[in-house]
Amino acid sequence: MDLGLWTLDMTTPLLEMKSITKTFPGVKALDGVSFDLNLGEIHALVGENGAGKSTLMKVLAGVYPHPEYGGEILIEGAERRFANIREAEQAGISVIYQELSLVKELSVAENVFLGREPRRFGVINWEQLYGRVQKLLADLHLEIDLRTPVGYLGIGQQQLVEIAKALSQEPRILVLDEPTAALTDTEVETLFGILNKLRARGVAMIYISHKLEEVFTISDRLTVLRDGRTVGTDATSSLDEPRVIARMVGREVGQIFPEATHEHGEVVFEARNITVEDPGVPGKLLVERVGFTARKGEVLGIAGLMGSGRSELLMAIFGAHPGRKSAEILVGGKPVQINHPYDAIKHGIGFVTEDRKRYGLILEQTILKNMTLAGLRRLSGRFFTNEDAEAAAGQRASRDLRIKSTSVFTIAGTLSGGNQQKVVLAKWLLTSPRVLFLDEPTRGIDVGAKQEIYAQINKLAETGLAIVLVSSELPEVLGLSDRIIVLHEGRVTGEFTRKDATPEAVMSCATGHARQAA
Amino acid sequence: MRYWACAASCIELFMTETSRTGRFKIRTSALRAYTMLVALIVIWLFFQWATIDQHHPYGLFLGATNFSKLLQQMAVTGVLAVGMLMVIVCGNIDLSIGAVVGLAGGVAALTQGRGLVPALLSAIIIGLIIGALQGTLVAYANIPAFIVTLGGLEAWRGVILKLTKGATIPVELPFFRSLGRDFIDPRIGFGLAGAAIAAIIWINIRRSRARLRHGLAAMSTGALAARILIPSVVIVAFIFLMNKAGGVPIPVIFLLAVAIAGAFLTANTTFGRYLYAIGGNRDAARLSGINIKRYILAAFCVMGALAGLASILHTARVGSASPDAGTLMELDAIASCVIGGTSLMGGRGTVFGAVLGALILASLDNGMSLLNVENWAQYVVKGGVLVAAVGFDMFGRRKT
Numbered sequence: 001m002d003l004g005l006w007t008l009d010m011t012t013p014l015l016e017m018k019s020i021t022k023t024f025p026g027v028k029a030l031d032g033v034s035f036d037l038n039l040g041e042i043h044a045l046v047g048e049n050g051a052g053k054s055t056l057m058k059v060l061a062g063v064y065p066h067p068e069y070g071g072e073i074l075i076e077g078a079e080r081r082f083a084n085i086r087e088a089e090q091a092g093i094s095v096i097y098q099e100l101s102l103v104k105e106l107s108v109a110e111n112v113f114l115g116r117e118p119r120r121f122g123v124i125n126w127e128q129l130y131g132r133v134q135k136l137l138a139d140l141h142l143e144i145d146l147r148t149p150v151g152y153l154g155i156g157q158q159q160l161v162e163i164a165k166a167l168s169q170e171p172r173i174l175v176l177d178e179p180t181a182a183l184t185d186t187e188v189e190t191l192f193g194i195l196n197k198l199r200a201r202g203v204a205m206i207y208i209s210h211k212l213e214e215v216f217t218i219s220d221r222l223t224v225l226r227d228g229r230t231v232g233t234d235a236t237s238s239l240d241e242p243r244v245i246a247r248m249v250g251r252e253v254g255q256i257f258p259e260a261t262h263e264h265g266e267v268v269f270e271a272r273n274i275t276v277e278d279p280g281v282p283g284k285l286l287v288e289r290v291g292f293t294a295r296k297g298e299v300l301g302i303a304g305l306m307g308s309g310r311s312e313l314l315m316a317i318f319g320a321h322p323g324r325k326s327a328e329i330l331v332g333g334k335p336v337q338i339n340h341p342y343d344a345i346k347h348g349i350g351f352v353t354e355d356r357k358r359y360g361l362i363l364e365q366t367i368l369k370n371m372t373l374a375g376l377r378r379l380s381g382r383f384f385t386n387e388d389a390e391a392a393a394g395q396r397a398s399r400d401l402r403i404k405s406t407s408v409f410t411i412a413g414t415l416s417g418g419n420q421q422k423v424v425l426a427k428w429l430l431t432s433p434r435v436l437f438l439d440e441p442t443r444g445i446d447v448g449a450k451q452e453i454y455a456q457i458n459k460l461a462e463t464g465l466a467i468v469l470v471s472s473e474l475p476e477v478l479g480l481s482d483r484i485i486v487l488h489e490g491r492v493t494g495e496f497t498r499k500d501a502t503p504e505a506v507m508s509c510a511t512g513h514a515r516q517a518a
Numbered sequence: 519m520r521y522w523a524c525a526a527s528c529i530e531l532f533m534t535e536t537s538r539t540g541r542f543k544i545r546t547s548a549l550r551a552y553t554m555l556v557a558l559i560v561i562w563l564f565f566q567w568a569t570i571d572q573h574h575p576y577g578l579f580l581g582a583t584n585f586s587k588l589l590q591q592m593a594v595t596g597v598l599a600v601g602m603l604m605v606i607v608c609g610n611i612d613l614s615i616g617a618v619v620g621l622a623g624g625v626a627a628l629t630q631g632r633g634l635v636p637a638l639l640s641a642i643i644i645g646l647i648i649g650a651l652q653g654t655l656v657a658y659a660n661i662p663a664f665i666v667t668l669g670g671l672e673a674w675r676g677v678i679l680k681l682t683k684g685a686t687i688p689v690e691l692p693f694f695r696s697l698g699r700d701f702i703d704p705r706i707g708f709g710l711a712g713a714a715i716a717a718i719i720w721i722n723i724r725r726s727r728a729r730l731r732h733g734l735a736a737m738s739t740g741a742l743a744a745r746i747l748i749p750s751v752v753i754v755a756f757i758f759l760m761n762k763a764g765g766v767p768i769p770v771i772f773l774l775a776v777a778i779a780g781a782f783l784t785a786n787t788t789f790g791r792y793l794y795a796i797g798g799n800r801d802a803a804r805l806s807g808i809n810i811k812r813y814i815l816a817a818f819c820v821m822g823a824l825a826g827l828a829s830i831l832h833t834a835r836v837g838s839a840s841p842d843a844g845t846l847m848e849l850d851a852i853a854s855c856v857i858g859g860t861s862l863m864g865g866r867g868t869v870f871g872a873v874l875g876a877l878i879l880a881s882l883d884n885g886m887s888l889l890n891v892e893n894w895a896q897y898v899v900k901g902g903v904l905v906a907a908v909g910f911d912m913f914g915r916r917k918t
Contacts, residue, residue, distance in 0.1 A: 320805055342807035351805065359805055362798035364865060373795055374806040376788050385786050388725070392732035427806070 012077045021070035029055045031228040040202040044219035052228040061095045062088035094171035098178045104151030109133040112165045156187040175206045210305045249503035257479030265296030269435040272328040276316045279323030286312040287490045294466040301481025302470045309490035310470045318344045350433030354440040360424040363413030368394040375431040397426040418449025435466045565885035582762035592880030593769035594832045599854035599872040600780035601824035604817045609797040609864030610663035614670030615825045619844030621674045622829035627687040627839035642826035649822020653815035686840040698834025701765030711757045715750045781869040797864025857907045
């Protein structure tokens, strides 16, 4: 654009992202995404988990600095290459992430200006700081005491403080990533009031949400991302929910999923009336009276979006939820009491947890030690370990699951994501479970490894294992499950058999619509 | 006078390790310990060179008499370091053991009148009870180990003052004293060496049969021979050296027994495996069905009992129990672990490394004393070595 100066008129968008690509080892997270944003507009960004929304925003915010992504970012027509988050902030971009970034021990006012305190000769000018925060909060109609430590506030109010913090930087571009996940209905209204006001002032906003209802209420335009590509951008008023859902899921299911031929046997596992309380917020229920059964040789899929209580449900059944819970669990028809994961393992429940780095693996130990950890007593010995017996079992598992490594004595942290996931799977298979829970078994691994895991899941079901699969990737649930239950905000909103589970119907239940009679 | 070579390879007794594929090879996780072994040899050579004079044309430091003294000096720290290693590996710390050594030693001295066995047992039981108490507070009451044991450091020292009324109590029983000062008969030394070599042969043959039974690749004859010969030669050389100075010192026998038991416990039991798992990733360990609280408690109990044993060796060597006995010993034990490659974040470290760390510290102490290095400089050097060891490790790791 030689005529750069000349084109700087009202029709130039405030922000343009052109053919953005971003690759992680083995995974192409963004593949030529284009996105633009005008002054005083709320542009919604929707898509399934893993579609690339958060990655795109991290590129914009300088979390992934310039040479780490492909494509260009233009602000008011001029290309910008942010080397870090600070540079992006200076360009007027402010991001409110899903996970709160507040310091719980500091007061509301201190949090709002953390790292940017008004100073004179290095001494904080508290009067100015409190004055400015007070004005900001009054402007937002927030009735929060400035001096309260943030930790004493409810999650919803903390979220609003986070927004105040972002606004204190007077951003031109404000990114909100699932801002209403923790808000009550009244708080959502407050938030929308604030957003409308900001829009009137000319602030441009990118609004990421799973809740389509909200998106339709607040946004001017809407872009759907799928598998790291832009599916389409349109004025929100020209769209409706079914069309957006179709764009979100519209992909070839099949091919990468093996043909299933499971013979279903008797019920080996049943959970009734599972209720789980949020350990941080007493009284808030993450899961409410959910029940399900799993049969021998069957894959039961649990679908639901982020925050629907899927993982909490499994964690609670497994005896690993930190907060209060109530549950009735039957294994092989007999009621069992599970207070700790070792009870669960004793009763034949295996759990391939989500987030393998945090919950699954000891990264600095060998593949073998990771594999044998859960079943150590059985594989090795009650007190004295037998390394040769372990090595023999581990090498067999490694061969069966086709783990690519020089030997089982390779350090687990050096493996690729797919192979790490297989190590976690092997760990649980070596406990000889009757029921196997899988939570996000293919998160962050490449397509080839995914396919192998899918094949493995089917093989295990054929050998008579009951499998409970939780995934936020809809095609995965649809492609593997014989039966599907859908969770939304901690409750079951639908149940499907393989035959009548269409992506649209499941997604509709997952976004909060109860299942309509067929 | 090439004793140092024999002594150096003696250390390998702990660390020779064949990879499970059957070939003879260095374990990567022990690499830090190997660099420290090189550092130890450099330190030894330096002191050997620096102590050359007209009476000792080959140097004094590694002569049988001085080397025997050096090992006696490190025995107490070494025993404590083995216990500390287990506490640190599962992600905790014990700052109270110096005070526990003082208290248990004081109790042993006070109960001498009832006989030798009650005196020694009471020291170990006191250590065990304190370990169990502190471990319970850490594991079940969720109070950070740093706080619990910092409190212990103060409180147990206070209890000593109350019990001993501030007085130093001499050790009266001759056998008690001899535990810290005497040597085992050279013939018994050879007997022990023979038994150890027989055990090494038996373990290796059993192991190679077990490998075949589990369908793993067989060990080559060369590897098998190396696994038997190298430690055997080291053991024989060590015994010869010690016998030149009157036999193996009794505290060194205790240290060797504790080190071997500790190495076995950490490497070949479910207890040891779980400690590393808890320190390596607490969440993953819990989700794998490990009763984290129970194992943390157990680690503190082992630490306490070893502090009791160390108090016996220390009191016997000094010949009396003073109210300030054991002061700062916890820091020597922690420094030994860290120099030997233990991560204070938990999950990483070996008993061999911890004992090696204690040996390095004792060598610096002993060598600098021989050279009449002033007291202040000794502290500065030891502090510098600790920081340098960790800094070197960090630098090495960043590159890989």
